Amino acid sequence: MDHSIDILENISTGIIGLDGRLTVVSINSAAQALLEVSMSRTIGVHADQLVLHPDEWLQDLKQALLNNAPLTQRGMTLNLLSGHEIHVDLTVNPVLDKQGEMGLLVEIQAIDRLLKISREESIQHAQETTKTVIRSLAHEIKNPLAGVRGAAQLLARELPGDHLGEYTQIIIKEADRLRDLVDRLLGPRQELSMAPLNIHEVLEHLRKLIRAESDNKVEILRDYDPSLPDTPGDKAQLIQAVLNIMRNALQAATQAEDCVLTLRTRSQRQFTIGATRHRLVCRVDISDNGPGIPENLMHAIFVPMVTGKAEGTGLGLAISQSIINHHGGLLECSSRPGKTTFTIFLPMETKDAQ
Ligand SMILES: Nc1ncnc2c1ncn2[C@@H]1O[C@H](COP(=O)(O)OP(=O)(O)OP(=O)(O)O)[C@@H](O)[C@H]1O
Ligand SMILES: [Mg+2]
Secondary structure: OOOOOOHHHHOOOEEEEEOOOOEEEEEOHHHHHHHOOOHHHHOOOEHHHOEEOOHHHHHHHHHHHHHOOOEEEEEEEEEEOOOOEEEEEEEEEEEEOOOOOEEEEEEEEEHHHHHHHHHHHHHHHHHHHHHHHHHHHHHHHHHHHHHHHHHHHHHHHHOOOOOOHHHHHHHHHHHHHHHHHHHHHHOOOOOOOOEEEOHHHHHHHHHHHHHHHOOOOOEEEEEOOOOOOOEEEOHHHHHHHHHHHHHHHHHHHOOOOOOEEEEEEEEEEEEEEOOEEEEEEEEEEEEEOOOOOOHHHHOOOOOOOOOOOOOOOOOHHHHHHHHHHHOOOEEEEEEEOOEEEEEEEEEOOOOOOO
16 A cells, blocks of 8 residues: 655645746645645746736746755745735745756745744633633532522522512522523533534524524525535534524624625635644635624634623623634634624544644
8 A cells, every 4th residue: 555645735835846937837735725726727837927916926936046046035925816915935946857957846835824823822822721710710609609599499498478489589590590601601511422514504504593583684695615525523512603603693784784694615725723734624604794893802702701792691702612622623703894704614634634
């Protein structure tokens, strides 16, 4: 059996091979993803066709070729054909091809990605701290609360007549409410029961539910990638995670003139979450046309008990994030007035692909 690993295809750095005339002779998956181009459109194409405004990029390539010396340029901006702009570190190495002719090996490393990874790590660290605080607080609350509830029950039995029972009932009911709140704060306790699941089934189920909740007032647009393979996940918990996000989206969209949500699915290659690089992840975008997340809340929406609503408990997103993190996934958000998008990334394989 051949156990060799295709290093070029599995590396997160974009690699492009150019011949002496600066024509593309090879391009790995990471470079295609970074430049948002496909292999079939790029092989045989001149390097100046890969990006818009290619002057600076061409200059580096030509210089490396001319001087026959490697060149590195950090923090270069590339304008992609798609209209996006990316910031990269570029390294250009002169190499000899199999015929002995001079060519170039171009390495492209996205800087945003690196910054994002360190940001993700600090977010995860902050979440761990919050969890520890919540766990000890929950313990401190639940024990005396059980005592209060038990005492109220005993009292209810000893009280003469029914008219005072109303008060003990209030104590018991409020104690139960507080216990439920603490349980929700602690998040889902059960272990994940993972099985291959069809993410579109989950989304379709929730689409019907949310439509019903809105009295059919919401329009839910779909942009699904039908070729998406099954994703390993705990169906019940993922439904909960996505439901919390969709409920927020519905609540926000009802503030717009027409109430519209959009569900979009895609597969994404070579995606790093925390320290793990996955060959394939499933991406789900949930967008609404509501007013956007208030700026003063933006940095804290995933923190438990942070809410912008009079009736909100501020737990929905904290629970969603905890479930998605348990799956080894990532929950992100971008928001401006008229368009708020929550993006879920879920690994398609649980093993580290590196
Ligand atoms: N799609 C959205 N558009 C605008 N603001 C949002 C959106 N999603 C979340 N938010 C803001 O983030 C806050 C936190 O959301 P989260 O779901 O955690 O709590 P909540 O909705 O207030 O309460 P609940 O526990 O009932 O879900 C919300 O109160 C709201 O201000
Ligand atoms: Mg909510």
